[in-house]
Amino acid sequence: MKILLNDREEYLDKESLTISQLLILKKLSFKMRIIKINGTLIQKDSYDNIYLKDGDRVQIIYLMSGG
Amino acid sequence: MKFPEIKVHLAKFRVGIAGAGGLGSNCAVALARSGIGTLVISDFDLIEEANLNRQFYFADQIGMKKTLALSENIKRTGSSTRIIANQIELNPENVPRIFSGCDVIVEAFDRADMKEMIIETVLTKMPGIPLVIGSGMAGWGKNEFVKCRKIDDQLFVCGDETTEASEDLPPMAPRVGIVANMQANTVIDILMNKL
Numbered sequence: 001m002k003i004l005l006n007d008r009e010e011y012l013d014k015e016s017l018t019i020s021q022l023l024i025l026k027k028l029s030f031k032m033r034i035i036k037i038n039g040t041l042i043q044k045d046s047y048d049n050i051y052l053k054d055g056d057r058v059q060i061i062y063l064m065s066g067g
Numbered sequence: 068m069k070f071p072e073i074k075v076h077l078a079k080f081r082v083g084i085a086g087a088g089g090l091g092s093n094c095a096v097a098l099a100r101s102g103i104g105t106l107v108i109s110d111f112d113l114i115e116e117a118n119l120n121r122q123f124y125f126a127d128q129i130g131m132k133k134t135l136a137l138s139e140n141i142k143r144t145g146s147s148t149r150i151i152a153n154q155i156e157l158n159p160e161n162v163p164r165i166f167s168g169c170d171v172i173v174e175a176f177d178r179a180d181m182k183e184m185i186i187e188t189v190l191t192k193m194p195g196i197p198l199v200i201g202s203g204m205a206g207w208g209k210n211e212f213v214k215c216r217k218i219d220d221q222l223f224v225c226g227d228e229t230t231e232a233s234e235d236l237p238p239m240a241p242r243v244g245i246v247a248n249m250q251a252n253t254v255i256d257i258l259m260n261k262l
Contacts, residue, residue, distance in 0.1 A: 032179040036218065036219075036222075059219075061186075061218065061224055061228070062203075063186075064202045064203040064204075067232075
């Protein structure tokens with residue numbers, strides 16, 4: 001399937017995968033983050049249950065300490 | 068548009084500032100100088116000497132409440148912006164109440180978990196209210212990596228999104244100031260689009 005990950009097209013050699021599986025696959029291990037899919041905020045406790053669909057727009061925002 | 072007309076327009080709006088540290092104090096001053104009508108500023112902290120390397124406070128204000136000192140410093144700019152100061156630690160329960168009626172909210176915390184808290188709270192409990200966050204501004208140099216990313220109509224991210232503050236990469240006046248002013252600039256852009 002093809003998704004848009006932070007505005008970049010990514011081709012994933014998978015029929016279906018959860019958000020947690022995407023994070024492992026793309027080695028996105030930094031935990032302090034916000035994830036939106038097609039504009040909707042995804043709660044952390046549902047990363048294991050939400051499956052990505054072809055064409056999904058995934059936005060990951062990393063939160064760095066400092067201010 | 069001439070500046071007096073811009074001020075008349077910006078005077079109609081209320082902006083929330085969540086945190087009065089490096090980001091919040093500098094962002095609030097920039098917004099007040101621009102003529103924003105009301106600023107709702109929340110912070111629970113007192114000024115410490117270590118804050119003076121980047122925050123909009125003065126040596127004789129050490130020990131004062133940040134919200135009180137910031138209100139005073141904003142008044143000294145000659146700005147007529149109304150300040151509503153809340154000496155309180157923000158949490159998911161009080162954020163919607165404290166910032167109710169705000170046209171835009173600025174996230175200006177230092178801790179990443181607090182940044183996460185306010186994003187989750189505003190996006191879920193305050194639909195349609197734009198939130199401008201700061202993420203990644205520690206250290207120095209790297210001007211070319213500081214940017215503002217519009218996620219959608221509700222969420223804007225200012226900063227390099229990579230540098231994390233630490234003992235060896237402290238937050239310092241120039242880069243924190245750049246991001247704070249970038250947040251203020253984003254707020255004004257959002258409000259000028261409401262003409």
